[in-house]
Amino acid sequence: MPASSGTNTRDFMCFFLFWLISLPAIWFPIHKIRHLFTVKAVVAPAAGITFFIWCIVKAHGVGPIIHQPSQQHGPALGWAMVSSLMSCISNMATLVTNAPDFASRAKYPAAAGLPQLISVPLGFSIVSFVGIIVSSSSQTIFGEAIWSPIDLLGRFLDNNPSHATRFGVWFISASFIIAQVRAVHILLHLECFQLISVIDSLALFPRFLNIRRGGFIAAIVGLCMLPWNLLKSSNSFTSYLSAYSVFLSSIAGVMITDYYVIRKGHYRLKDLYSPKKDGWYYYTYGVNFRAYAAYIAGILINVVGFAGATGRSVPLAATRIYQMSFFTGFGVSAIVYYILNLLYPAAGAASTFQEVDLSAEEDLDVSRQIHVESDGDSDFKKEAVTEDVRTV
Known part of the structure; x- marks a missing residue:
């Protein structure tokens, strides 16, 4: 492949094979492949810790x-x-905006708060620390800092590696593949929700598109985006993350x-x-x-700051604002x-905070009213029957 493509034939074929491997996972709902999540939760951390210790042992320390x-x-x-802080926050920006997709499975509204507060910062911090070391x-x-784990594992295979080294590279690579297949499955399903919600709101072909088909459409779009260009260097990747957080x-603010x-x-x-036009969300x-x-x-x-990040000449103030892009x-x-x-x-503004579904409360009030009225009718009928008996 030409150099202008941003990749080479070997890397593109590897990416394409991984893309094909990911496609079958889109067919199944998340709950039907939950055991893959269990395997990933065990294998991926083990591979990361192994990679971390292996590099420290080979370097006889943590490096400079x-x-x-x-x-x-x-x-x-x-x-x-x-x-650097903005790059870390940008990496979590998708979780911030897509949190309802996960929190909707919680037993009650506040159940997802504490786990996310602990696991997200702690998990990202540990992974970042491992990557730095x-x-x-x-x-x-x-003799050079290799930021990509794929390139680093490839360097381990140079100069006739031992069988143990080959096995270690295979284990870590296979674990990363499992982790990425799981991540792709989640991201594509989240993308489906966004795609289908847009299509339904515009009333475009709702008969022919569903979540599964939307997932395959998202997969095709992901391939057409040429994502390997984002991994040319660490600067390209962090620039992409910063630009991603802008949107x-x-x-999240809204x-x-x-x-x-x-x-509230x-x-x-x-x-x-x-x-209905009188609904809160009709606007x-x-x-x-x-x-x-x-x-x-x-x-x-x-x-303006984003334009400066792409190489344009912009005022320093715009650059500083962009460096705090998420905030x-x-x-x-x-x-x-x-x-x-x-x-x-807008409709629905409140003065006190309370997480409550008002439509459910209204339904409950209506059912109570119907029950009271039915009880009243029963009492009236009983009195009428008693009066008739007395008359007879």
């Missing part, structure tokens, strides 16, 4: 990362730390403000599936212009959405 002095000082060091160890072993942070600030936990489940002809305006505002605050996008979209709701109040 611990002892080498910082190459930046003062404000440059501070902004470098901010950029492994990359640092590779600098001692091979997701604006969504979602959190609407639920916690505007409606109140919602109407029936209105989510109702096209203006089915479009919440407040959310779209806030979303665009959250993106615009980072657009700036989240904050601007949240503030704009709140102000627009003050100027143009």
